[in-house]
């Protein structure tokens with residue numbers, strides 16, 4: 001398909017955000033009698049799902065300490081639940097178990113979930129947590145965990161299938177998705193609005209608005225708009241931290257063991273919730289070798305051909321070569337030992353699983369903002385950025401909110417993620433989690 005000369009709405013990137021925005025925008029335009037999918041073109045340099053959305057572990061949860069994240073996530077889970085089949089969503093729930101240092105965070109998160117009507121339960125006390133986990137998994141053996149947040153909503157989705165589901169929905173609304181169309185720059189009008197998007201296939205004039213959803217390529221697109229590499233950040237105490245890098249990269253480490261997926265089931269044979277464990281207990285391999293005696297954490301879920309999951313990501317210094325994505329990801333060679341030892345630490349059924357680790361390229365790079373939270377905002381008068389700071393496969397509902405904003409409505413769910421927060425100090429609270437995304 002060739003590049004049209006112009007389009008009212010141009011969306012850059014066919015990952016979860018670009019496609020969700022395209023679909024919801026097309027539906028909204030039709031509902032308002034203001035057009036439809038024929039007014040929306042998505043430009044994708046490779047193919048739908050070629051970025052982070054196509055390799056995400058697919059965990060969908062609401063375990064966020066920040067009120068704004070939690071409320072936004074509830075809206076996203078609503079979208080996942082609206083069509084589990086098309087989105088390949090598995091509503092198995094999610095469990096976070098942690099040590100004493102995380103008790104206050106998880107309790108606060110649980111109390112907020114109760115207030116906003118997100119179904120979950122909180123268990124505290126070492127023996128109570130142990131009993132809760134043993135009720136689900138009789139061979140549970142991780143000790144010293146004193147808090148458990150069991151979300152009865154959420155779960156996980158199959159990454160490629162959910163992207164395909166969204167693509168199908170957008171296309172059935174009449175949206176055009178152009179593959180192999182790489183955006184290389186923008187043409188500016190008098191008031192800093194973008195009048196045309198430049199691509200390797202020529203230029204496309206913009207009638208109304210542009211939405212940028214470039215995933216890990218956020219910094220490249222940021223630069224194309226002439227936005228600065230560093231920014232000043234006002235902290236909630238009023239201090240200003242000068243020249244913080246706007247973008248940093250982390251390598252996300254993930255992997256899987258090839259086992260019969262049914263070996264990871266609950267005591268009654270049911271589908272297991274996604275499990276996330278953080279602990280300060282020393283971690284040993286099955287052979288008794290110390291892996292770490294510092295706080296560590298892993299997450300894992302049942303997958304189609306085994307058990308899949310990950311651990312804390314690793315920060316990357318300086319620039320990153322992203323293409324070909326995700327092949328350039330530099331994963332810690334010790335990750336398989338650590339992750340398999342950690343699986344075995346949690347449940348006896350995983351003892352001896354290290355030889356079953358699948359030797360394949362795994363994980364990917366994510367781009368993070370100056371405070372590790374998304375920026376959802378106008379970057380130019382008619383250019384809206386969906387820059388999720390790598391939180392966002394689960395954020396399938398952001399596109400629905402963006403569609404409202406494009407129509408001129410206010411979104412109270414996206415407002416806390418405005419770029420201005422770095423200047424005003426209206427930042428999100430930080431939890432005790434070792435992860436940059438909690």
Ligand SMILES: Cc1cc2nc3c(=O)[nH]c(=O)nc-3n(C[C@H](O)[C@H](O)[C@H](O)COP(=O)(O)OP(=O)(O)OC[C@H]3O[C@@H](n4cnc5c(N)ncnc54)[C@H](O)[C@@H]3O)c2cc1C
Nearest residue numbers: 013015016017045051052053057058059183215364392394
């Ligand atoms: C290994 C890994 C595991 C993850 N696991 C989870 C998880 O379990 N749960 C969760 O919620 N999140 C997870 N994430 C984060 C999540 O995947 C991302 O936040 C989310 O997928 C980003 O979606 P996106 O649509 O913004 O970007 P992407 O899916 O990366 O899509 C961006 C698209 O834009 C295209 N593009 C880029 N530049 C251009 C250009 N110049 N011109 C045209 N097209 C362009 C790319 O080819 C790409 O297809 C994970 C991330 C990684 C890397």
